[in-house]
Amino acid sequence: MSATNGNAAPVILILEDxxxxxxxMSFAIEDHGAEAIQAPSVRSALEAIEKARPDAAILDVNLGRNTTCEAxxxxxxxxxxxxxxHSGDLVRQGELIARIGAEVIPKPSSSDHVASRAIALARETRET
Known part of the structure; x- marks a missing residue:
């Protein structure tokens, strides 16, 4: 079940250490009329997903201490x-990024741009 229904504001999970x-990123999402769920760790992100399925997400690839967003x-x-x-470590994480196979927005990028893209993905998914 999705965190939102039909016409409600999209819910965007942000995994960023x-x-x-x-x-x-949270402020940018809220400025676009969506709801942000903040997750500073893999564990908190997975817990949030199990509570309520977000409509889309923004994932930092490298979360420090040899941790990635892969799970x-x-x-x-x-x-x-x-x-x-959303990664600033494209060279070292290239193989992982290729394996995940998602759209990449390199750091630095404006929070507004990243938020807009995630919200667009959420809305596209709702329409299908």
Whole structure:
């Protein structure tokens, strides 16, 4: 079951370990009239997904301490939730990014641009 229904504001999960980026991204999503779910770790993201399926997500690829977004990407894929990867580590994470196979928005990019893309994915999915 989705976190939202029909015409309600889209719910966007943000997996980001850098607090300032997470906050900026949340504000950008809210500025677009959507709801942001903040997840600073893989564990918190997976817990949020199980509570209520988001409409789309923004995933930072490299979460520090040899942790990546792969488990969250896999779970979102199982639930058919669209997501974008937001990464500043494209060279070192190239193989993982290719394996995940999602749209990539490189860092730095404006929070507004990333939020807009995630919200567009959420709306596209609702229309199908």
């Amino acid at each position: 850098e607090a300032m980026i997470l906050l900026e 969250v990407a896999t779970r979102l894929g199982e639930l058919n939730v669209p997501f974008v990867l």
